Amino acid sequence: MQEQDTYYLNEICTQNALYTQQTGRKKKCLTHTFGCQMNERDSEILFGFLAQMGYEKTDIEAEADLVLFNTCCIREKAESKVLSHLGELKKLKQKNPDMIIGVCGCMMQQKGMADTIRSSAPYVDVIFGTHNLHHFPEYMYNVYQGKGRQIEILDKEEGVQEGLPSYREYPFKALVNIVYGCNNFCTYCIVPYVRGRERSRKQADIVQEVKQLVADGVVEITLLGQNVNSYGLDLQDGTNFAGLLQELDQIEGLRRIRYMTSHPKDLTEELVKTIAESSKVVDHFHLPVQSGSSRVLELMNRRYTKEHYLQLIDLIRKYMPNAAITTDIIVGFPGETEEDFLETVDLVRKVKFDNAFTFVYSKRAGTPAARMEDPISLDEKKERLQRLNDALSDISRDINDKLQDTVVEVLVEGPSKTNEEMLTGRTTSNKTVIFAGDPSLIGQIVPVTITEAQTWVLKGTLAE
Numbered sequence: 169m170q171e172q173d174t175y176y177l178n179e180i181c182t183q184n185a186l187y188t189q190q191t192g193r194k195k196k197c198l199t200h201t202f203g204c205q206m207n208e209r210d211s212e213i214l215f216g217f218l219a220q221m222g223y224e225k226t227d228i229e230a231e232a233d234l235v236l237f238n239t240c241c242i243r244e245k246a247e248s249k250v251l252s253h254l255g256e257l258k259k260l261k262q263k264n265p266d267m268i269i270g271v272c273g274c275m276m277q278q279k280g281m282a283d284t285i286r287s288s289a290p291y292v293d294v295i296f297g298t299h300n301l302h303h304f305p306e307y308m309y310n311v312y313q314g315k316g317r318q319i320e321i322l323d324k325e326e327g328v329q330e331g332l333p334s335y336r337e338y339p340f341k342a343l344v345n346i347v348y349g350c351n352n353f354c355t356y357c358i359v360p361y362v363r364g365r366e367r368s369r370k371q372a373d374i375v376q377e378v379k380q381l382v383a384d385g386v387v388e389i390t391l392l393g394q395n396v397n398s399y400g401l402d403l404q405d406g407t408n409f410a411g412l413l414q415e416l417d418q419i420e421g422l423r424r425i426r427y428m429t430s431h432p433k434d435l436t437e438e439l440v441k442t443i444a445e446s447s448k449v450v451d452h453f454h455l456p457v458q459s460g461s462s463r464v465l466e467l468m469n470r471r472y473t474k475e476h477y478l479q480l481i482d483l484i485r486k487y488m489p490n491a492a493i494t495t496d497i498i499v500g501f502p503g504e505t506e507e508d509f510l511e512t513v514d515l516v517r518k519v520k521f522d523n524a525f526t527f528v529y530s531k532r533a534g535t536p537a538a539r540m541e542d543p544i545s546l547d548e549k550k551e552r553l554q555r556l557n558d559a560l561s562d563i564s565r566d567i568n569d570k571l572q573d574t575v576v577e578v579l580v581e582g583p584s585k586t587n588e589e590m591l592t593g594r595t596t597s598n599k600t601v602i603f604a605g606d607p608s609l610i611g612q613i614v615p616v617t618i619t620e621a622q623t624w625v626l627k628g629t630l631a632e
């Protein structure tokens with residue numbers, strides 16, 4: 169963080185303290201975070217800044233003095249959610265003109281989008297993108313100084329920012345960025361356009377951050393990158409993902425290392441071996457396949473074939489027979505035929521995924537796929553999605569049934585969302601387990617015997 173930013177934060181904090189003195193209440197803020205874990209992590213940083221400005225968190229929009237939208241544009245649905253929610257805020261701002269509204273994140277990096285918000289939502293005070301998140305203190309300071317609306321979108325990334333404050337959601341698990349941006353340009357995907365080119369953090373900075381997290385009580389970390397497998401290659405000093413995992417595996421007190429996401433084209437035998445030999449890297453591979461048709465994979469610019477993907481699965485099973493494997497799949501990519509789709513169903517049956525995130529293709533302006541012929545109707549695509557999901561849930565159910573009566577290690581995350589009386593947590597393979605237990609177990613890793621396997625959750629009782 170720059171010295172200037174500390175000045176901005178302190179100035180705002182002083183003004184907020186004065187406000188508290190005069191009114192007897194602290195200013196409150198709320199962030200709506202859309203999309204992936206990268207955005208969740210960015211929101212933790214934004215909250216870090218806000219905490220230093222003297223803001224308190226709230227979940228109630230009507231009492232918020234500042235509402236921030238951290239947006240996503242991966243699919244059209246994510247975008248329309250933001251726009252309709254933003255529309256609702258207009259009424260709140262009419263009631264409370266002092267409310268500050270900010271919009272940031274991936275959607276703002278899209279060509280023309282910031283201008284659209286600028287003109288269609290004049291009640292938005294601050295607009296910025298993914299490349300200038302760290303300038304947030306300056307924009308806020310300017311708003312506090314009465315300098316009017318702050319709108320800035322940078323076309324290009326500004327390297328890697330270290331030392332930003334952060335307000336982490338959980339005391340026992342943490343998201344850790346390792347590489348920003350993406351160089352892969354899958355033809356359907358907007359991410360490379362809104363998150364810029366790959367930039368790796370230095371290994372020493374990551375290791376230091378993780379050591380600090382562990383000292384603060386964190387037992388599980390999730391390393392984040394659009395393609396963690398290419399971590400370090402841009403540094404050109406021999407750093408790579410396998411080496412980083414080996415280093416992190418040595419950290420005493422750390423119990424679990426997760427990572428997201430792994431591109432199949434860069435998954436090597438060396439890496440699978442490293443993961444198998446490590447004591448903390450989890451037995452879970454999230455390996456997005458996107459399609460089971462080599463023809464479609466080529467159109468998607470994924471740079472592997474169905475056969476290569478299946479070989480990778482064999483490799484994983486050779487070294488880690490019990491590893492859970494999950495994936496992402498897009499159905500209805502432009503020109504996908506029924507035969508192509510059936511290849512995807514065939515692959516799903518061959519691999520036997522533990523779980524999958526499945527999506528209907530969504531056209532993203534500016535990507536190569538947006539210019540491809542797309543004769544299949546949305547209804548037909550939705551029908552394919554349903555058939556795929558049916559196949560996937562049968563498989564997940566079979567896999568989970570095998571866990572019946574076994575004992576699994578669960579990191580307890582909190583009360584269950586569906587039943588406050590119960591606790592929920594995750595296995596090393598990332599399966600959700602619900603069981604009865606004392607809330608004092610939250611944050612601990614405990615053994616649980618599975619008593620009832622369902623398709624998407626496991627129910628159990630504390631072992632011992």
Ligand code: 5AD
Nearest residue numbers: 356357456496497498527528529530
């Ligand atoms: N349409 C549908 N799904 C998409 N994804 C990325 N771009 C699109 C798109 N245009 C999916 C991919 C990716 C996941 C994060 O989102 O499956 O792995």
Ligand code: SF4
Nearest residue numbers: 350352353354357359
């Ligand atoms: Fe998008 Fe492909 Fe990059 Fe993933 S690897 S973020 S799908 S372009």
